[in-house]
Amino acid sequence: MSRIFFVIYGVFLLGLTSMAEYRGWSWNRINQQRVLPKSIRDNPGAYRSSYGGYSRYIGGK
Amino acid sequence: MPAVQTKSISCPNCGGPVQLRGFAHTLTVVCPQCSSILDASTPEVQILQKFEQKTQITPTIPLGSRGKIGGTQYEVIGFQIRQVAEGEDNYTWNEYLLFNPYHGFRYLTEYNGHWNFVHVETALPEQTRARGKVAVRYEGKAYLAFDSMTAQTVYVLGEFPWRVQVGESVACQDFVAPPSMLSAESTGGEITWSLAEYMSGAQIWQAFKLPGSPPRVFGVFANQPSPYGGSIGSAWRTWLWLNVALAALMLFFMFISPGRVAYSDHYAYSQANKGNSAFVTPTFQLKGRESNVELSIHTDLDNNWAYFNFALINDQTGQTFDFAREVSYYHDSDGIEGSRNNSVIIPGVPSGQYYLRVEPEMETNSAFMSYQLELRRNVPNFALFGIAALLLLIPPIVTTFRRGSFEAARWRESDFAASIAKAGASA
Numbered sequence: 001m002s003r004i005f006f007v008i009y010g011v012f013l014l015g016l017t018s019m020a021e022y023r024g025w026s027w028n029r030i031n032q033q034r035v036l037p038k039s040i041r042d043n044p045g046a047y048r049s050s051y052g053g054y055s056r057y058i059g060g061k
Numbered sequence: 062m063p064a065v066q067t068k069s070i071s072c073p074n075c076g077g078p079v080q081l082r083g084f085a086h087t088l089t090v091v092c093p094q095c096s097s098i099l100d101a102s103t104p105e106v107q108i109l110q111k112f113e114q115k116t117q118i119t120p121t122i123p124l125g126s127r128g129k130i131g132g133t134q135y136e137v138i139g140f141q142i143r144q145v146a147e148g149e150d151n152y153t154w155n156e157y158l159l160f161n162p163y164h165g166f167r168y169l170t171e172y173n174g175h176w177n178f179v180h181v182e183t184a185l186p187e188q189t190r191a192r193g194k195v196a197v198r199y200e201g202k203a204y205l206a207f208d209s210m211t212a213q214t215v216y217v218l219g220e221f222p223w224r225v226q227v228g229e230s231v232a233c234q235d236f237v238a239p240p241s242m243l244s245a246e247s248t249g250g251e252i253t254w255s256l257a258e259y260m261s262g263a264q265i266w267q268a269f270k271l272p273g274s275p276p277r278v279f280g281v282f283a284n285q286p287s288p289y290g291g292s293i294g295s296a297w298r299t300w301l302w303l304n305v306a307l308a309a310l311m312l313f314f315m316f317i318s319p320g321r322v323a324y325s326d327h328y329a330y331s332q333a334n335k336g337n338s339a340f341v342t343p344t345f346q347l348k349g350r351e352s353n354v355e356l357s358i359h360t361d362l363d364n365n366w367a368y369f370n371f372a373l374i375n376d377q378t379g380q381t382f383d384f385a386r387e388v389s390y391y392h393d394s395d396g397i398e399g400s401r402n403n404s405v406i407i408p409g410v411p412s413g414q415y416y417l418r419v420e421p422e423m424e425t426n427s428a429f430m431s432y433q434l435e436l437r438r439n440v441p442n443f444a445l446f447g448i449a450a451l452l453l454l455i456p457p458i459v460t461t462f463r464r465g466s467f468e469a470a471r472w473r474e475s476d477f478a479a480s481i482a483k484a485g486a487s488a
Contacts, residue, residue, distance in 0.1 A: 003295050006456040010303035014310060017449040021314045024353025026408035026442060031383040036374055044418050045337035049370035049383055 070106050072097060079106075081220060082125070082138040082160060090220035091139075098217065098225060110226055118142065121171070121276065122157055124219045128269030130178055130260075135159035135167055137269075139219035143212045158221060166222055169265065170257065174278035175285060176265050177242065177257035186236075186243055186254060194477065197236050197243060199256070204236030204243045207283050208476040212246075235283055239471075242284035259284050281470040289464035296457040303453050311446045318439040320355065323347055325435040330367070330421045332429075339420035344376050347438050351411045355440040357404040360432040362390045365423065366399075367430055372418040373407060382407050388432075406442060 019025075040047045068081040070090075077094035081087050081101060089109060090101045096117075098110040120140040122128075127136045139158030144151050154172035161167075168179035182199070189196050191203035198204070213230045229248075236243040240259035245252050259282065262275025324345040330338060347354060360367060366389035373382040384407065389399040423430060 003292070003299055006296060006299050007303075009456060010299065010306075010453055013449050013452055014303065014306055017307070017445050018310055018314075020445050021310075021318070021442060023351060024406075024408050024410065024439070024442070025445070026353055026406040027444070028384070028406055028408065030407055032381065036372075036379040036381045038379065040372075040374065040418065041341055041376070041416065044339040044341045044420075047339070047372060047418060049372060049385065049420060 070099075070101065072099060073106055074099075074108050074111065082136055086160070086166070086222045087138075087220040088222055089225045091217050091225075093218070096218075098227070100224075101220065109224065118216055118218070120155065120157065120218065122169070122265070122269055122271065126269050126271075128265075130159075130167070130268050133161055133164050135161050135164075137169075137219075139217070139221045139225075141214050141218070141221075141225065142216035144215045145210045145212050147210075153215065158219065168255070169260075171276075172282065173280055174262055174276045175282035176260040176262060177284070178260050179244075179255050179257045182243075182254045182256050184254075199243055199254075202238050202241070204238045204241070206477060207235040207237045207242075208474070209234040237284045239284045240286040257284065259286060280474070281467060283471065283474065285471065287464060287467045287471075289460055289467060292460050293457070293464050296460040300453055300457045304450060307446060307449055307453070311441070311443070315441050318352070318441045320437040320440040323354070323436045323438045324417070325433065327431065327433045328419070328421075329429065329431045330423060332423055337420075338422065339370075339418060341374075342417040342419065342434075344414050344416045345436070347410060347412050347415055349412055349439060351409055352439045353442065354407045354410045355404055355437045356386075356407065356417075357435045357437070358386060358388055358402060358432060359435070360388050360390075360401045360430055362388060362401050362430060364391050364393075365389070365430070367432070368422040370418075370420040370422070371405075373410065374416055374418060375411075376414040376416055378413065380411075382410065406440060 036047070070079050070081060071077070072079050072092040072095060074097040075092060075095040077092055079090055079092050079099065081090060087101045090099050091097070092099060095111075097108050100107040100109050120137070122137050124137050124140060127134055129135075136159065137157050138160045141156050141158075142153050143156060144153045146152075152172075154170055157169040157171075159167040159169060166181070168177075168181075170177045170179060184199070186197035186199035186204070189198045189203060191198075191205055195206040196203045197206075210233050211230050212233050214225065214227055217225050217227055231246045231248045234245045234247075236245075242257040242259070244255050244257060246255070247253075262278065265271070266273075266275045324342065326342065354373065356371065356373075358369060366387065368385065368387045370385050371383070373384075374380070384405055386403045386405050388401065388403045390401045391398045417434070417436070419434065421430070421432075
């Protein structure tokens with residue numbers, strides 16, 4: 001692998017990392033639900049989370 | 062080289078014309094018509110060997126071709142094929158005899174598309190050991206023993222400065238220091254040392270202005286220079302500098318992303334409180350550029366678990382980031398499992414006024430849990446730097462691996478195969 005290729009690859013990687021860091025990217029899976037009604041603030045129980053009703057932890061010692 | 066006039070003699074066997082290009086240096090010459098080997102050292106040309114060549118072999122570089130190697134022009138005046146028998150297999154290679162009236166003789170050897178420009182040496186190499194192996198030292202350079210064999214001449218064409226005979230055998234020993242190779246040929250108690258320099262087919266084709274393209278290269282030759290030679294050190298040096306740059310970037314982002322607390326509060330959850338556990342926090346400001354937000358959960362769980370549904374909601378636009386986290390902490394005499402704390406980084410959150418919807422869950426009949434939620438803006442994500450550091454490792458590792466594979470392929474052909482492959486790879 002030539003040095004030039006490595007330098008280009010490395011600079012690209014550093015640039016990508018910088019952009020990811022600057023924009024606050026993350027590997028986490030986050031659901032974005034846009035335009036949620038303002039009524040949620042007054043009635044938080046009415047909102048159904050994307051993760052609600054999923055199977056829960058059943059492990060432990 | 063000025064145009065050299067050739068001398069012509071008649072073959073005493075078939076009467077055909079035989080050209081001499083090496084003048085007084087030529088001791089034997091092969092008649093191109095009947096393949097008889099003739100003694101050209103005296104005016105009375107005598108037949109040394111009558112040889113019925115079953116097939117007429119045409120050298121890839123025709124006799125009489127002229128080419129410039131290392132700034133000196135040479136003419137191809139002889140050609141021979143030599144053979145090594147290894148068990149039931151026979152390996153052959155081609156040798157071209159080159160001549161320049163002022164510089165004398167040189168040789169070009171070709172095996173499986175690999176070429177070597179060979180010069181007979183007058184000084185003697187000294188026996189030594191290098192990297193714990195048998196070697197010879199010549200002009201300050203150590204050459205590792207590569208292989209030894211008995212080579213037999215099986216075909217000749219053109220003229221030679223020695224009494225060439227089809228069937229004559231010499232014992233050969235090769236020592237390598239790519240791209241050079243020292244070879245010792247011993248016959249009748251006399252040892253001749255020659256130094257070979259590896260050349261590519263393209264170089265030979267260019268030197269002799271041959272039509273078409275050179276024969277395809279097969280395998281790795283004993284003194285073939287590694288295409289990765291020197292690149293390992295360079296790759297790891299580049300890797301080091303890129304890591305220095307990565308560390309500098311990390312420091313920079315630690316400076317511009319201080320991770321300021323945007324919101325923090327303590328809460329309590331009890332299973333005894335019937336009804337929906339969901340609630341919302343007061344609003345808080347997330348300032349600055351679009352960036353991440355880290356939510357940390359600190360609980361006092363003890364042999365229990367809790368599950369949190371979260372929604373980070375923009376109070377003005379309604380944009381919602383929906384996520385969940387589980388916290389579980391168990392311990393007994395065997396040890397500890399899990400943690401009382403957990404965190405999550407929410408990527409790409411624009412600035413604005415937000416609030417958090419929280420919906421904790423716990424196992425039924427669990428008594429009580431108190432917990433703290435803390436939101437930090439602009440948190441350095443060290444995992445990204447870690448991933449970048451891992452990805453930066455790929456090129457030097459690939460280079461090192463390919464260099465090792467190349468050297469392993471070289472030394473597989475050696476009499477010292479397994480024992481020295483490592484030494485070659487580390488060179």
